[in-house]
Amino acid sequence: MKWIYNDYEFDNRINNLAWTISGDYSEDIEVSEKDYSSKEVSLYFGIIAGARRKYVDWNIVKKYLIHRISKGYEKDIILDLVQIVFNNLVESKVIEDRPGIEEIRVKAYRDIINRFTKIYNDNILQKIKYVFILEGMGKHPSVDGLSRRLINEIKNINLNNEIIEILKDLDSIYMKYFNAIANDLDKNERSDSKEYKEIDIDFDTFSDFMYEELYNDEDEAFMENEIDLISSSMLVESIGESKLSDSRNRSNRVIYIDEETASKIYEKIEYYYGKSYLSKSEIKKVETKNCRNVHEGCRVHFTEGVLRSECKNVFQLKYVTRHKENNLKKYREKIKTYKRNINKLTENISRILIEESINDRVYSDCGTIDANRAWRVGRSSNNKIFYKDIENEKGRYVIDILLDSSGSQSRNQYRVAIQAYIIASALTMAKIPNRVTGFSSFLDYTILKRFRDYKDPVSVNENIFEYFCTGNNRDGLAIKCICDGLIEREEENKVLIVLSDGKPNDVKIGAEKERSIRGESTYKGKIAIKDTANEVRLARQKGILVLGVFTGKENELIAEKMIYGKDFIYTKNIERFSDIVSMYLKKIIRN
Known part of the structure; x- marks a missing residue:
C-alpha cells in the first residue's frame, strides 16, 4: 500500500463515501483501509471499506475460524x-446495489496490478484469487479443471443467505476439496511427514462454535489479527508483491508527501479539529520543548474540538455531533444508574477527604491546657493535661484524566465517555480540580482535545460526550504535554490517570523530494513503549502520581507493565473504570 496523502478534501470524500455505503457514520475508516496511489484505487478502497461493514459480521467469522482451526482445519x-x-x-x-461501482473496480484493479513486480500463483488458492481478480477486470482466463470446479463451487454459494449459511457452504467446500488436494498446496512450506487426517464435523451442530469457549486468549488474539487483515484489505492486495519502495514505506509507517501537501496539512489542521485555544507562539514553545528525540519533527494541536471552537467544516460538525448524540443516548439509557454512581463516588471521595483533613489531637506535658483533665494533677500517674493539635499536612489534590482516543479504542467509545463523565462529575462535586483530555494522532500531529479544564463547573462535563476515536496514538508526547500543565498547578498532590490499550502506535511524514525524516521513522513496538515508559518515569520524578488503566488484550499486558511498572490496573470491563479510579484515589489519599 502506498501512503501518499494528496488532498484533505479528497480524503473527506473517501470517508463520506465509505460511511454512505455502510450506512453507519459511527464507524471510523482506518488509515490501513485507504490507498492514495490513484483516484480510482482511493475511491474503490473507500467503497469496499464501507461495504465490509455493511454486509459481513466479522465477529461470527472470527468465531467460526477459531473453532474450525481448533478442530484441525489447516489454518492457511x-x-x-x-x-x-x-x-x-x-x-x-x-455492485448489485450500485452498478456503477463495477467500472471503478476495473480501473482500481488495473492500477494495483500494474504496480506489482510479481504475481503469486504458486498454489491453487493463489491461482483462484488471481482468476477472481482478472474476471473482475472483465477478462476470461483459462485454468485447469480442478481450479475451475472450485471457482464454480464458490460462485454457487448463495450470497443472499445469512452468514451462518454461507459459512456452512464454505465449510462444505473445504471438506470436499482440501483433504484431497492439500499436498498440492504450498509444498515448500509444509513438512513432508505431515499427514492430512480426515476431519469429522457434525453439520447438525454447525453453529455450536458461536457458543463454545474452547479457545484461549492467544488463539483469539491471533485470529483477531487475521480477521483485521482480511477485513481491512482487498483480495487484489494479496496476489502480488509491490515495488520495494512501497513495502519499505509501509513497514516503517512513514508517509512521504510533497512540500505543497505538507503546507496544506499545517494550514488546515484547525479546519478538521477545531481552532487551537493556544496562540501560535505558545504552541511553538511547547513544540520546541517537547518535540525532541523520537518526536523530532512532530507537532502538537491543543483544541476544544469543532463544536466548541471556531470551525467552518460543516461535515466535521455533523460527524462529531453524531458521535456526541450516540454517547449521550447510551448514557440516558441507564441514567438513573449512572447518577447513583456519581453520587456514590462523590460521597466516598468527600468522606475520605474530610476524614483525612481532621486535625489529630495529641496529649503531652506541654501545650494548651485541657481543663477537663486538670483534676489528674497529683491524683493520677497520667498527668498529661496539655494537648497539641496536629494539622493535616497532606495538602490538596489536582487530577488529570488522559483518554486514548485512537481508532483502536472505538469498540469502547461510549463506555469510556460515560465512565470519564462519572469520574469528572464526582471529582468536581467533591471540589477536586480536574481536567479531562483526549489524545490521538493524525499524520505528524498529536491532537489534544480538552473536554473540561480544572476550574470548570460540573455543567461543562457534558462536553466529555464529544469523545470519539480515530487515528493513531503517540502516548509519550501526549503524556509529556499534559504533565507540563499539571506540574504548574499549585496543589501539593498531582495525579495523572491514563486510560489506553497499552499500544503506542503512530506514523510520521517526510519530504517526498528528500526521502528522509527527522527523528525516528516509526513510533511503535519497543521504540514507542520505551519512550512512553520514560515519560511516565520523568513525571513521577517530578512528583506526579501516574496510574495506567489498561483496556487492551491480556497477552499485551507486558507492554503496560513496562510502561507503568506496578502502578497500573488491568480491566476487561471498561465500565469498571470509575470504580478503579475511586479505589486508587482512596489508596493515595490515605497513604
Whole structure:
C-alpha cells in the first residue's frame, strides 16, 4: 500500500463515501483501509471499506475460524478460502446495489496490478484469487479443471443467505476439496511427514462454535489479527508483491508527501479539529520543548474540538455531533444508574477527604491546657493535661484524566465517555480540580482535545460526550504535554490517570523530494513503549502520581507493565473504570 496523502478534501470524500455505503457514520475508516496511489484505487478502497461493514459480521467469522482451526482445519487454507468467499460476497453485493461501482473496480484493479513486480500463483488458492481478480477486470482466463470446479463451487454459494449459511457452504467446500488436494498446496512450506487426517464435523451442530469457549486468549488474539487483515484489505492486495519502495514505506509507517501537501496539512489542521485555544507562539514553545528525540519533527494541536471552537467544516460538525448524540443516548439509557454512581463516588471521595483533613489531637506535658483533665494533677500517674493539635499536612489534590482516543479504542467509545463523565462529575462535586483530555494522532500531529479544564463547573462535563476515536496514538508526547500543565498547578498532590490499550502506535511524514525524516521513522513496538515508559518515569520524578488503566488484550499486558511498572490496573470491563479510579484515589489519599 502506498501512503501518499494528496488532498484533505479528497480524503473527506473517501470517508463520506465509505460511511454512505455502510450506512453507519459511527464507524471510523482506518488509515490501513485507504490507498492514495490513484483516484480510482482511493475511491474503490473507500467503497469496499464501507461495504465490509455493511454486509459481513466479522465477529461470527472470527468465531467460526477459531473453532474450525481448533478442530484441525489447516489454518492457511481456511483463511485463504474465507478471504476469497467474503471478498466475492462484499464486491457482488455492493455492485448489485450500485452498478456503477463495477467500472471503478476495473480501473482500481488495473492500477494495483500494474504496480506489482510479481504475481503469486504458486498454489491453487493463489491461482483462484488471481482468476477472481482478472474476471473482475472483465477478462476470461483459462485454468485447469480442478481450479475451475472450485471457482464454480464458490460462485454457487448463495450470497443472499445469512452468514451462518454461507459459512456452512464454505465449510462444505473445504471438506470436499482440501483433504484431497492439500499436498498440492504450498509444498515448500509444509513438512513432508505431515499427514492430512480426515476431519469429522457434525453439520447438525454447525453453529455450536458461536457458543463454545474452547479457545484461549492467544488463539483469539491471533485470529483477531487475521480477521483485521482480511477485513481491512482487498483480495487484489494479496496476489502480488509491490515495488520495494512501497513495502519499505509501509513497514516503517512513514508517509512521504510533497512540500505543497505538507503546507496544506499545517494550514488546515484547525479546519478538521477545531481552532487551537493556544496562540501560535505558545504552541511553538511547547513544540520546541517537547518535540525532541523520537518526536523530532512532530507537532502538537491543543483544541476544544469543532463544536466548541471556531470551525467552518460543516461535515466535521455533523460527524462529531453524531458521535456526541450516540454517547449521550447510551448514557440516558441507564441514567438513573449512572447518577447513583456519581453520587456514590462523590460521597466516598468527600468522606475520605474530610476524614483525612481532621486535625489529630495529641496529649503531652506541654501545650494548651485541657481543663477537663486538670483534676489528674497529683491524683493520677497520667498527668498529661496539655494537648497539641496536629494539622493535616497532606495538602490538596489536582487530577488529570488522559483518554486514548485512537481508532483502536472505538469498540469502547461510549463506555469510556460515560465512565470519564462519572469520574469528572464526582471529582468536581467533591471540589477536586480536574481536567479531562483526549489524545490521538493524525499524520505528524498529536491532537489534544480538552473536554473540561480544572476550574470548570460540573455543567461543562457534558462536553466529555464529544469523545470519539480515530487515528493513531503517540502516548509519550501526549503524556509529556499534559504533565507540563499539571506540574504548574499549585496543589501539593498531582495525579495523572491514563486510560489506553497499552499500544503506542503512530506514523510520521517526510519530504517526498528528500526521502528522509527527522527523528525516528516509526513510533511503535519497543521504540514507542520505551519512550512512553520514560515519560511516565520523568513525571513521577517530578512528583506526579501516574496510574495506567489498561483496556487492551491480556497477552499485551507486558507492554503496560513496562510502561507503568506496578502502578497500573488491568480491566476487561471498561465500565469498571470509575470504580478503579475511586479505589486508587482512596489508596493515595490515605497513604
